[in-house]
Amino acid sequence: MSRSAVEGGVALRRHHAAVFSALGDETRLALVAALAAGAPRSIAQLTGGSRITRQAITKHLRVLESVGVVRSARRGRHSLFELDPAPLTEMQEYLGRVAEQWDQVLGRLKSLVES
């Protein structure tokens, strides 16, 4: 592991925990899935077909917005929400780095017990 990768990891870790946590909810994960289809959607569109109230959906969208997974823009009288996949990609890279470290550590364990 390189020093910079590790130091970068410290700052990123906290953010990642927040992103993971934001996604650890069924409704929010469903919203991410709906937005992953591509087009920006209004709250009305995102509420359609679900039993959850507009108010609840708005609250969930704000949580996703707070960790940077979703961003909104006003279009006339409505807010349109769209997905920003960057934090998700970053998270995957973070887990990749932790996994890489384990490969090195386990490689040393293997050498020890097989020698």
Next chain:
Amino acid sequence: MKDRIEKRLELKAPPARVWRALTDHREFGTWFRVKLDGPFVPGQPAEGQITHPGYEHVRWKAVVQKMEPERLFSFTWHPYAIDPAVDYSAETPTLVEFRLEPIADGTLLVLTESGFDRVPAGRRAEAFRMNDGGWSAQMQNITDHVTQRG
């Protein structure tokens, strides 16, 4: 995408040998690169000095969870906790588990590290099971979406 890491490793050594390498604090130190202050005790904190080149100034801290001989060794810790100026104790730690299974010519070692999201396990499992395709399908959707944009 998952919020946990899993590694499976076939070792050409009997479970007893692997168990010793995992749980004898001196042996653990040689491959994990940490000089531990004392032996591992379930439920007790374990501390030592990292010996990985460039990180010798860093303290290593974990709390031993389970020690089921030749089957399971686990501890909680803070991965990447390498900044001496930061107090990591307020953060929820991740859980590291080493599971051993005897196989024909040695031991199957399964390592998992979980808890990156601080969400109770039950709720997380539920959320990640969402939809038939699950989370990996969602990740594929997202990837497709990014690709289309690019």
